[in-house]
Amino acid sequence: MADPQFDELSAKQQGILRFLETFIAEHDYPPSIRDIQSGCDISSTSVVDYNLKRLEEKGFIRRDREVSRAIELLGGSAGSRRRTVPVPLLGKIAAGIPIPTPPDASTIEAAPDTIELTEDQTGGRSNVFALRVDGHSMVDALINDGDIVILEPTQSCDDGEMVAVWLKAENETTLKKFFHEGERVRLQPMNATMDPIYTSADNIEVQGRVVTAIRPF
Numbered sequence: 001m002a003d004p005q006f007d008e009l010s011a012k013q014q015g016i017l018r019f020l021e022t023f024i025a026e027h028d029y030p031p032s033i034r035d036i037q038s039g040c041d042i043s044s045t046s047v048v049d050y051n052l053k054r055l056e057e058k059g060f061i062r063r064d065r066e067v068s069r070a071i072e073l074l075g076g077s078a079g080s081r082r083r084t085v086p087v088p089l090l091g092k093i094a095a096g097i098p099i100p101t102p103p104d105a106s107t108i109e110a111a112p113d114t115i116e117l118t119e120d121q122t123g124g125r126s127n128v129f130a131l132r133v134d135g136h137s138m139v140d141a142l143i144n145d146g147d148i149v150i151l152e153p154t155q156s157c158d159d160g161e162m163v164a165v166w167l168k169a170e171n172e173t174t175l176k177k178f179f180h181e182g183e184r185v186r187l188q189p190m191n192a193t194m195d196p197i198y199t200s201a202d203n204i205e206v207q208g209r210v211v212t213a214i215r216p217f
Helices: 004-008 011-027 033-039 045-057 105-110
Strands: 061-063 071-073 084-093 113-118 129-133 148-153 162-167 172-181 184-188 197-200 204-214
Touching (some): 011 033, 011 045, 011 071, 033 045, 045 061, 084 148, 084 172, 129 172, 129 204, 148 162, 172 197, 172 204
Parallel strands (some): 084 129
Antiparallel strands (some): 061 071, 084 113, 129 148, 148 204, 162 172, 162 204, 172 184, 184 197
């Protein structure tokens, strides 16, 4: 920290600022309150919140209390200036109800959870949504069970793109690579032990194209 006021902070506040810089540099998004508690060996989340308030009052950080993880370092490294955007986590990509496409304001508000990503992670897109992967069909594409995929809404795609597809007759959503093959569609898993899914074009509805995947830590 180059700010001369840094030396006037308490040892705990200095430790939190150093942790914030390190965490953001490594993960490209801010830590949660519990991340800070654990990483700085602080007794409780209320102590973390108290010190974050002091840091905000002194102009070292900016917070958005309506959004989880929304902590911005002020006057720090270039990486610390990256702001986060809330992305609705609409559930698992597995058997269940279809994903609303595109997610509108009511869908986002009703989402069971949200995650915060940097604009780099969303590719600058503002209408993306997230799904948690349930299963191992895409492990060869380095997408594992429990990972989170970020998708942009779309109802069409090109061959070879990784998409979320609603299978109408089967009443489930699946994440696969998409290929047109005459009057049918091949949904190709990225797992050498699994067979592709073949279905008619009128049995599917493309709902989103994968932008990126995130592995929760």
